[in-house]
Amino acid sequence: MGLVVQKYGGSSVADAEGIKRVAKRIVEAKKNGHQVVVVVSAMGDTTDELIDLAEQVSPMPAGREFDMLLTAGERISMALLAMAIKNLGHEAQSFTGSQAGVITDGAHNKARIIDVTPGRIQQSVDAGNIAIVAGFQGVSADKKDITTLGRGGSDTTAVALAAALDAEVCEIYTDVDGVFTADPRVVKKARKIDWISFEDMLELASSGSKVLLHRCVEYARRYNIPIHVRSSFSGLPGTWVSNEPQGDQPMEQAIISGVAHDTSEAKVTVVGVPDKPGEAATIFRAIADADINIDMVVQNVSAATTGLTDISFTLPKTEGRKAIEALEKTKPGIGFDSLRYDDQIAKISLVGAGMKTNPGVTATFFEALSNAGVNIELISTSEIRISVVTRADDVQDAVRAVHTAFGLDSESDEAVVYGGTGR
Amino acid sequence: MGLVVQKYGGSSVADAEGIKRVAKRIVEAKKNGHQVVVVVSAMGDTTDELIDLAEQVSPMPAGREFDMLLTAGERISMALLAMAIKNLGHEAQSFTGSQAGVITDGAHNKARIIDVTPGRIQQSVDAGNIAIVAGFQGVSADKKDITTLGRGGSDTTAVALAAALDAEVCEIYTDVDGVFTADPRVVKKARKIDWISFEDMLELASSGSKVLLHRCVEYARRYNIPIHVRSSFSGLPGTWVSNEPQGDQPMEQAIISGVAHDTSEAKVTVVGVPDKPGEAATIFRAIADADINIDMVVQNVSAATTGLTDISFTLPKTEGRKAIEALEKTKPGIGFDSLRYDDQIAKISLVGAGMKTNPGVTATFFEALSNAGVNIELISTSEIRISVVTRADDVQDAVRAVHTAFGLDSESDEAVVYGGTGR
CATH class of the missing domain: 3.30.2130.10 (VC0802-like)
Structure with a gap:
């Protein structure tokens, strides 16, 4: 059993109940013998609330400070998630993007990952902990300033960590069951796709499919990290995105x-x-x-x-x-x-x-x-x-x-x- | 004109209006020719809200993760304050306790400061910025984990930074006009004290006076940093706490x-x-x-x-x-x-x-x-x-x-x- 990276979005950890439900799912993976690294987004509406506060004090929030502000959101969700896991009798430690070694360029609000040095994360999971990492954020290589990765940043954090830690799979938990043959809100008969190649997923992503962003799939393809997109609510298998079909x-x-x-x-x-x-x-x-x-x-x-x-x-x-x-x-x-x-x-x-x-x-x-x-x-x-x-x-x-x-x-x-x- | 450290408590930055009012006061000090370093607490009820969330996911929030959670509070207030200052046409940069070089022991929830290495802060103010620092938090010397300083932590952060930066004065802004000869809620005729020695202030603090905590005064006395406790609302001179009387x-x-x-x-x-x-x-x-x-x-x-x-x-x-x-x-x-x-x-x-x-x-x-x-x-x-x-x-x-x-x-x-x- 190898290392698994799991990513949970804001809707999965929207409140205390959600955090406790996610904690159970994480512990399940740990009990199955995996080393587990979790990437988490800010709780539900936190980011919107912070943006709202920023607009109240400044009509044009500035890049560096805006990033400093927004990254508070993951700090809250990741600490709460670690507490909830400890409360289930398992050891967990949370890490900021900076602590997790997510190194970016200096483009505030839309930084790109230029390196991942996950020494502390590897150490933490080797010591038997579940490591919880803040999604969406990193630290700039030059000025050591806190940066955010922009849209889809948490998914990208998860894939980048999975690549750096040589994970078996990057599981992206979300509020839908996977990638569908069409938007299920438009096409009632849309089917969940069991497996899709990186190439097709990239085209879907750039054509309007919103489940995974192009950027994250591109990163996964480059480092050949299988992505498993699935629901944090249902527990059903979702959609595998990879070079080759999985299993049967x-x-x-x-x-x-x-x-x-x-x-x-x-x-x-x-x-x-x-x-x-x-x-x-x-x-x-x-x-x-x-x-x-x-x-x-x-x-x-x-x-x-x-x-x-x-x-x-x-x-x-x-x-x-x-x-x-x-x-x-x-x-x-x-x-x-x-x-x-x-x-x-x-x-x-x-x-x-x-x-x-x-x-x-x-x-x-x-x-x-x-x-x-x-x-x-x-x-x-x-x-x-x-x-x-x-x-x-x-x-x-x-x-x-x-x-x-x-x-x-x-x-x-x-x-x-x-x-x-x-x- | 030398360097001034100003500290604003949670009640002074309780909402967007408060943050904008505080920003104006900070800019005033800068305009008067001072280098300005600001230590800020979490907004009003933020800390209580975070504690409430923690209790919802875990009956006994753990030390390391509890600190990670609580420190999100200052991250929010400091970034907003920096934005508000920039909006007034002055440059400001916010720094976490860790970035500001506040090094502590590893006692989570009640860490003690063991060193302050304010290189980034000095650099920032030398470059003409107003530096905003998160109060109440630091990073442990051994494990590089985020720590909090416990009760009165933000005041202590301010005094410690003032000492490390060789500041002229550490101004503690609060919601009262200064230190009084008795609690004004009990004694209507209590008078504001213009100057008090460190020794007398230490005795008052350990005898029930709540304006300044013993710990912060003790630190100021050891490094001979004059404290000026004053209201962030009135703008009046408050109480000086120092070895010798000030000015006239x-x-x-x-x-x-x-x-x-x-x-x-x-x-x-x-x-x-x-x-x-x-x-x-x-x-x-x-x-x-x-x-x-x-x-x-x-x-x-x-x-x-x-x-x-x-x-x-x-x-x-x-x-x-x-x-x-x-x-x-x-x-x-x-x-x-x-x-x-x-x-x-x-x-x-x-x-x-x-x-x-x-x-x-x-x-x-x-x-x-x-x-x-x-x-x-x-x-x-x-x-x-x-x-x-x-x-x-x-x-x-x-x-x-x-x-x-x-x-x-x-x-x-x-x-x-x-x-x-x-x-």
Whole structure:
């Protein structure tokens, strides 16, 4: 039996009852003979309450101090969790990110892990303790200041520790049963996925699936750490994310892993761009200089008669105003006709490594959308993903139609429509 | 202009408004040309809320984890305070006890400071920042675990930092105007003391005055750091505690500094102790082995006819049961008659270095009590203090009578009755 890293999110430790329930689950793993390292987030609403306090004293909370403030949240949850475990007769010690050796760069509020030196954690578990580590936080290499890792930071802490401690698995406990073939709130017949490859999970994560963030999966893939996403409430097995299927899972992967959707983006179209070298570069340099991450980019062939083309791209709605302002400044140099901004869009993505070798997938996808009366506005593909942009109002119909068309519905006898390798 | 350490208690930073008010006061000191280091406690009720959470998950919160939990409180207040200062256009950085170099022993929940290495703080203020330091916390020298300093810990942090940074003064901001000649809730005519010596302050603190704790004053005396206790609300000058009067304060000390009272103690009497060597030692060894701190000890000459004597001592009420149990066990060996326990007592103390050279003080003290109809049950004295034990019901009458008798009432023309050196 090796070492297991378990991560519990804020909703799992929202109150004293939650903390006691989580403590029992941790002790269970310890009793099964594992060395156990636990990464924990701040309790339920703690972070929001702290942000609220910060806004009361300062309209623009500063980076370093904001991190110092927010990290108090995990300090509370981890100490309480250690106490609850001790109360069950097992030894536990809690450690801040800094004490656990989570070394980051100095980018406050969105630091990146640059090294993990888990000497104290290894010592603690070797001495028979359960080690509890604060998620989401680290210490900067240069100034020794407290940093936070930004969105999905606790999951990343867990995977990074699992890699540094050479753990068997990183278990991410959450409030859902695992990764589903579609968002179960939209598709009632969505099925829990037993196993998914890192690659497919990465595509789902960047296409709107919220269970795991891209960053955490990317880290796990790089260090080949299997992730097991599961519910802290039900105790059922969840979804394994890894290079290879685990245990008795079928060796061959499903053609389609799932359908993801994302309504957080907006679409910008630059209309009437002269079709000559360098214009697209100027446009996207302006966007990059404004520190805006874009997602899909589509340019079609230019009309022969005018020599003009349109360039469309999607980006987070929150960045919309900034992008338009940045582009307006490029207008004199480029001489495009106009800008169109549209935030009533949705992105629907079909993800699955099997589509590489199954040419019918794209056709089935578009037919399903067409039959559901959904119009396609943009298309973008990778080797293992097809994404389309539709009207926001169509998103639920579109996701359900695609989910059914690919035989992903849970009551279907035929789980996989192409190839039939099954899972 | 040198370096000033300011300490703000939990009631001064109880909410966002309080934090903003304190931030303004800090910036004022900075604008006056001082280097400023601020020690801050947890906001208002934070600590109680954290203790409450701990009790919900564990009936007996453990030392190490309890400290980890409680220290989250200062982390919140210090980060918010730094943000509020930055919002006023001044640079501020917050530091945990560990970052500030507060090194302690490993006694969780009641650690003692063994060294202060304030390199980061000095660097921060030299770079023009206001440094905000978490009170009440440190890091253990051996295991590098987070520790808390117990009661009065934040005041002690402030004084220790002031000593290590060679500060001009340690300003302790609180919710009262300073140290008074008696508790103003009991004696309406109590006067604020402008200056008091370390020695008199130490006696007041151990006699029931709650403004400063003995531990903090002792530290300040050892390193000769002047303390200025003052209100964070009024902005008025408060009480200076130091070896010598400050500025234009009269050079000669008042004969009587003040009257303190304490109703937190109980009295234990061991009745009929054989008057032979070693019996008292056996009794107090039993008490010491039970880890109980005692205060006054009184033994009178034994009755010639019986060869038996009574030994009385006072101790915190909270230790009463433990003391009686410990003493019951010594009964077979000593053969005393019985134990009496009485928690309806009060201790009234008169403190002032001047009493050493003014023989009338004791007589005036006892006359005042007698005139007020207050019976004296025990008497104990030091060079600069007289303490008596009375019925708890008599405490207010007793304190007022003594305060008046020594001319301490604020409307009296004659502030000092003996010697007339005045203040």
